[in-house]
Amino acid sequence: MKRNLILVAALAVTTVALAKLPAPSDEAKAKAAEAAAKTAWSGKVDAYQLCRAQDWVAAFFFKSAKAAGTETRPPVATPACVDPGPFAYLPAQAASAAPTAAATPAPAMPAAPAASAAPAKKS
Numbered sequence: 001m002k003r004n005l006i007l008v009a010a011l012a013v014t015t016v017a018l019a020k021l022p023a024p025s026d027e028a029k030a031k032a033a034e035a036a037a038k039t040a041w042s043g044k045v046d047a048y049q050l051c052r053a054q055d056w057v058a059a060f061f062f063k064s065a066k067a068a069g070t071e072t073r074p075p076v077a078t079p080a081c082v083d084p085g086p087f088a089y090l091p092a093q094a095a096s097a098a099p100t101a102a103a104t105p106a107p108a109m110p111a112a113p114a115a116s117a118a119p120a121k122k123s
Contacts, residue, residue: 034091037089041087045084048084052081055081062075
């Protein structure tokens with residue numbers, strides 16, 4: 001009897017586990033996309049703050065070493081820290097609409113006179 005009861009309980013749990021979840025709504029997809037964008041931006045901010053801290057520590061080290069008269073290797077040139085700026089999220093619908101407007105050709109400009117096309121040379 002216990003064996004049958006355990007089998008029925010296992011089957012009930014299995015069918016619940018195999019149930020499909022409904023597809024997320026457009027609102028849920030938009031919120032997920034915004035959360036992903038904010039997470040990526042947060043990563044860039046963290047990298048920027050780490051870069052600034054490393055630059056500060058390196059500058060302090062070389063300043064202290066110079067004051068103490070200790071010989072050190074000259075600092076290696078590194079790329080500048082890039083500030084990601086404030087968080088700005090452009091939804092996918094607005095982002096996809098912008099390139100289509102930019103993809104339309106602009107009206108043709110009238111041809112400039114030939115004399116003004118080449119700059120005058122100084123001798």
